[in-house]
Amino acid sequence: MEQERHNATILGGGSFGTAMASILAANGHRVNIWVRDPETAAAINLDRENSRYLPGAELPAGVNATDSLEEALDQASLVFVAIPSKAFMDVLRQAREWVPAGTMVISCTKGIYSEGFLLMSEVLQQEWPHARIGALSGPNLAKEIVEQKFSGTVVASPDEELCQVVQTALSCDYFRVYDNPDIYGVELGGALKNIYAVASGMAAAIGVGENSRSFMITRSLAEMSRFAVELGANPMTFLGLSGVGDLIATCSSSLSRNYQVGFQLGQGKSLEEAVESLGQTAEGINTIKLVADKAAELDVYMPLATALYQIVYHGQPLELVIQQLMSGEYKHDVEFQLAGASA
Numbered sequence: 001m002e003q004e005r006h007n008a009t010i011l012g013g014g015s016f017g018t019a020m021a022s023i024l025a026a027n028g029h030r031v032n033i034w035v036r037d038p039e040t041a042a043a044i045n046l047d048r049e050n051s052r053y054l055p056g057a058e059l060p061a062g063v064n065a066t067d068s069l070e071e072a073l074d075q076a077s078l079v080f081v082a083i084p085s086k087a088f089m090d091v092l093r094q095a096r097e098w099v100p101a102g103t104m105v106i107s108c109t110k111g112i113y114s115e116g117f118l119l120m121s122e123v124l125q126q127e128w129p130h131a132r133i134g135a136l137s138g139p140n141l142a143k144e145i146v147e148q149k150f151s152g153t154v155v156a157s158p159d160e161e162l163c164q165v166v167q168t169a170l171s172c173d174y175f176r177v178y179d180n181p182d183i184y185g186v187e188l189g190g191a192l193k194n195i196y197a198v199a200s201g202m203a204a205a206i207g208v209g210e211n212s213r214s215f216m217i218t219r220s221l222a223e224m225s226r227f228a229v230e231l232g233a234n235p236m237t238f239l240g241l242s243g244v245g246d247l248i249a250t251c252s253s254s255l256s257r258n259y260q261v262g263f264q265l266g267q268g269k270s271l272e273e274a275v276e277s278l279g280q281t282a283e284g285i286n287t288i289k290l291v292a293d294k295a296a297e298l299d300v301y302m303p304l305a306t307a308l309y310q311i312v313y314h315g316q317p318l319e320l321v322i323q324q325l326m327s328g329e330y331k332h333d334v335e336f337q338l339a340g341a342s343a
């Protein structure tokens with residue numbers, strides 16, 4: 001069966017928007033990528049490359065960059081939003097008039113909106129209630145995607161048809177797309193793992209061992225799931241690509257910007273220095289604060305996120321925090337048991 005050819009729009013011309021544009025165009029779809037400034041749009045069209053965010057990755061012919069939202073969204077049947085969470089709502093408001101009812105819109109953003117602790121699909125619901133909404137998340141470091149290193153991702157939505165459309169549009173011989181109806185759990189996994197990627201980068205900077213890293217990743221998963229259950233997500237979702245999959249990728253890779261910021265903090269740089277020298281989005285920095293506050297409000301035990309908050313925002317010494325974490329009260333290894341399994 002011949003694949004439907006979409007007019008796909010990507011809002012956001014950073015690393016991830018560019019990576020998505022690259023796959024979609026290579027799959028034969030027409031792709032408009034929206035960026036804020038005309039110079040960047042012109043440079044992408046002329047050089048066939050996004051030299052600031054993904055230098056060296058040649059963009060397929062079907063990608064057109066524009067700074068006009070009207071042009072970007074003209075005839076769009078599939079819209080991907082890859083705007084950092086801080087600017088997400090603002091861009092949706094600017095673009096709203098060019099998004100017809102029933103358009104399929106997929107958030108790729110892994111962050112939390114501070115007012116009301118909203119995930120991006122909830123911001124979409126609020127701003128574009130006339131759209132069909134999904135989210136995409138998984139172990140998807142943009143640089144590896146454009147290098148065509150094989151990977152998988154998850155499209156999440158209770159809208160089964162939307163999931164199928166995205167699976168067909170994005171899948172290729174190096175990228176597999178799985179579905180999950182638990183949109184909230186999938187998005188929460190993507191947002192929360194950024195916190196632990198910062199912690200992992202910090203731990204790497206002070207030279208911890210491989211045992212230590214596995215220990216941290218596993219306990220991170222425990223507290224992510226605990227928090228998610230409290231917010232109504234399915235803990236099983238955290239066993240999938242958007243949970244443990246993305247957690248492993250970002251906590252293990254120096255390609256992760258959250259890991260890079262953590263590494264610099266671990267080397268003794270200030271938060272301002274670390275964020276400035278990165279020059280790209282590290283959602284985890286904001287998410288640490290939002291989640292630490294929410295965990296305190298809901299009384300959810302999240303020792304790692306809380307410890308990181310103390311280090312990053314209150315200048316607590318890393319060594320002291322590790323000492324406190326290692327001498328906390330004894331806990332169970334696995335908290336969730338399957339119904340019917342013996343305890």
Ligand SMILES: NC(=O)C1=CN([C@@H]2O[C@H](COP(=O)(O)OP(=O)(O)OC[C@H]3O[C@@H](n4cnc5c(N)ncnc54)[C@H](O)[C@@H]3O)[C@@H](O)[C@H]2O)C=CC1
Binds near residue numbers: 053143279281
């Ligand atoms: N880079 C990656 O490997 C992945 C990133 N993501 C997520 O995608 C989202 C976007 O991240 P990246 O593309 O990596 O960021 P980036 O730092 O590479 O680029 C950010 C882009 O957003 C634009 N932008 C920033 N503020 C804006 C505003 N007010 N209005 C319009 N455009 C604005 C910038 O000009 C830039 O094009 C984040 O939530 C991130 O967690 C998800 C999967 C992988």
Ligand SMILES: O=C(CO)COP(=O)(O)O
Binds near residue numbers: 139141194246257281
């Ligand atoms: O989410 C990502 C990979 O799945 C990208 O992580 P960073 O935002 O830390 O680079």
